[in-house]
Amino acid sequence: MRPERADAARNRAKILTAAAAVFAEKDPRTVTMDDVAKAAGVGRGTLYRRYPDIGSIAVALLDEHETGLQRELMEGPPPLGPGAPPADRLAAFYAAMVDLLEAHGDLALATEVGGKRFAVGAYGFWRAHVLSLLREAGVPSPEALADQLLAPLAPDVFVHQRAQGLSPSQVKAALARLATVLSHSA
Amino acid sequence: MRPERADAARNRAKILTAAAAVFAEKDPRTVTMDDVAKAAGVGRGTLYRRYPDIGSIAVALLDEHETGLQRELMEGPPPLGPGAPPADRLAAFYAAMVDLLEAHGDLALATEVGGKRFAVGAYGFWRAHVLSLLREAGVPSPEALADQLLAPLAPDVFVHQRAQGLSPSQVKAALARLATVLSHSA
DNA sequence: AGTGAAGTGGACACGGCGTCCACTTACTCG
DNA sequence: CGAGTAAGTGGACGCCGTGTCCACTTCACT
Incomplete structure (x- = not known):
C-alpha cells in the first residue's frame, strides 16, 4: 500500500473544508454530493472515491470532534474520565454530548440520513461507555x-428540543436528573 | 363540503389495504409511492390526491392502531388509564408502546422518513401524556x-434493540425501571 | 524523459418525486 | 331519465439526486 499521492491529499483537504462550510450554511439533511463537489471544486467521481455517501463525509467531519471526547472519557480527569462514581460520570458524559450537539448539531443531523445511526462507529463507542458505567x-x-439512555442524545431529538425553545442547560439538567436518579436504584 | 364519492371511497380502501401489504413485505423505508400505486392498482396521481408522501400513508395506517391506545390512556382502566400512581402509569404506557412497536414496527419505521417524527400528530399526544404524568x-x-423519555420509543431504537437480540420483555423491563426510578426522586 | 499506476471529473443511465391536465366517473337537478 | 357539472383518476412529463464507468490527467519512481 503506497503512501497517498500529493494531489489526492490536497483534494481530501479541499473536500473536508468545503463540506464543513456547506453543512453549516444549509439544512444538513438536504446537502447533496453535488453541492459538496461544486463547493470543493472537484468532480463527483472524486468524492465517491473516498466517501460512499454524504453521510460518511459528515461522519468524517464529526469524528474529528468526537475523538477528543472519546479520549477524555477513557483517560481524562474525573468526572468525565475514570475515578468518579458512575452517576457523576454519566451526567458528565451527557453534558459533554450536549455541548457537542450544540456545537455540531448540523453535522450530527447529516449523519442520520438513511437511518444508519447505529451503524456509525461512534455509536458503538458511546454505547460501550454507558454500558460499562x-x-x-x-x-x-x-x-x-x-x-435507551443513548436515545435522548439522538441529534433529531436534541435539535427538536432546541427548536422548542429549550436551552442547552435545561436539556443538560433533565439528563443529569436521569443519570443521578438511575444510580439511586442500584 | 360534499360527501365522499363512491369510487373515491373504494380507492381509499384499496390503497390502504394494499399499502399495508407492501409495508409488511419489504423494508418499509424503501417503499415508494409507485410501489403502493402498483399494488393498489391505481395511478400515482390518485395517491397524491390524499397523501402528500409515503410517510403519511404509513401514518394513516398506524393511526388506526394508535387511537385505541390513546383512548385507553384517557379513559381506560388503571394502570394505563387514570387512577394509578404516575410511575405505574408511565410503565404501563411504555409497555403498551412496546407492544405496539412489536406489532407494527415496520409501519412506525416508515413514518420516520424525512425526519418528520415530531411533526406527526401522535407524537404530540404521547408527549402531552408523559408531560402530565x-x-x-x-x-x-x-x-x-x-x-427524553419518549426518545427510547423511537421506532429505529426499538428495531435496533430487537435486531440485537433483545426480547420485547427485556426492553419493557428496562423501560419499567426507568419509569419507577424516576418517581422515587420526586 | 519515459512509464505505469493512482487519481480525476464529467457524462451517463436509472429511479423516485411531485405536478399537471385530458379524460372518466359518479352524483344532482331539471 | 338524460344532460350538466364537479369530483376523481391515471399516466406522461420534467426535475433532481444517485452511483458507475472510463477516457484522460497527474504524479512518483527510475
Missing part, C-alpha cells in the same frame, strides 16, 4: 438500558 | 424530560 453501578440487565 | 409526579421542569 451501568455495570459499574450495578444496574441489572444493562444491555437494554444502554440504548 | 411528570407534572403529577412532581418532577421539576418536566418539559425537557418529556422528550
Whole structure:
C-alpha cells in the first residue's frame, strides 16, 4: 500500500473544508454530493472515491470532534474520565454530548440520513461507555438500558428540543436528573 | 363540503389495504409511492390526491392502531388509564408502546422518513401524556424530560434493540425501571 | 524523459418525486 | 331519465439526486 499521492491529499483537504462550510450554511439533511463537489471544486467521481455517501463525509467531519471526547472519557480527569462514581460520570458524559450537539448539531443531523445511526462507529463507542458505567453501578440487565439512555442524545431529538425553545442547560439538567436518579436504584 | 364519492371511497380502501401489504413485505423505508400505486392498482396521481408522501400513508395506517391506545390512556382502566400512581402509569404506557412497536414496527419505521417524527400528530399526544404524568409526579421542569423519555420509543431504537437480540420483555423491563426510578426522586 | 499506476471529473443511465391536465366517473337537478 | 357539472383518476412529463464507468490527467519512481 503506497503512501497517498500529493494531489489526492490536497483534494481530501479541499473536500473536508468545503463540506464543513456547506453543512453549516444549509439544512444538513438536504446537502447533496453535488453541492459538496461544486463547493470543493472537484468532480463527483472524486468524492465517491473516498466517501460512499454524504453521510460518511459528515461522519468524517464529526469524528474529528468526537475523538477528543472519546479520549477524555477513557483517560481524562474525573468526572468525565475514570475515578468518579458512575452517576457523576454519566451526567458528565451527557453534558459533554450536549455541548457537542450544540456545537455540531448540523453535522450530527447529516449523519442520520438513511437511518444508519447505529451503524456509525461512534455509536458503538458511546454505547460501550454507558454500558460499562451501568455495570459499574450495578444496574441489572444493562444491555437494554444502554440504548435507551443513548436515545435522548439522538441529534433529531436534541435539535427538536432546541427548536422548542429549550436551552442547552435545561436539556443538560433533565439528563443529569436521569443519570443521578438511575444510580439511586442500584 | 360534499360527501365522499363512491369510487373515491373504494380507492381509499384499496390503497390502504394494499399499502399495508407492501409495508409488511419489504423494508418499509424503501417503499415508494409507485410501489403502493402498483399494488393498489391505481395511478400515482390518485395517491397524491390524499397523501402528500409515503410517510403519511404509513401514518394513516398506524393511526388506526394508535387511537385505541390513546383512548385507553384517557379513559381506560388503571394502570394505563387514570387512577394509578404516575410511575405505574408511565410503565404501563411504555409497555403498551412496546407492544405496539412489536406489532407494527415496520409501519412506525416508515413514518420516520424525512425526519418528520415530531411533526406527526401522535407524537404530540404521547408527549402531552408523559408531560402530565411528570407534572403529577412532581418532577421539576418536566418539559425537557418529556422528550427524553419518549426518545427510547423511537421506532429505529426499538428495531435496533430487537435486531440485537433483545426480547420485547427485556426492553419493557428496562423501560419499567426507568419509569419507577424516576418517581422515587420526586 | 519515459512509464505505469493512482487519481480525476464529467457524462451517463436509472429511479423516485411531485405536478399537471385530458379524460372518466359518479352524483344532482331539471 | 338524460344532460350538466364537479369530483376523481391515471399516466406522461420534467426535475433532481444517485452511483458507475472510463477516457484522460497527474504524479512518483527510475
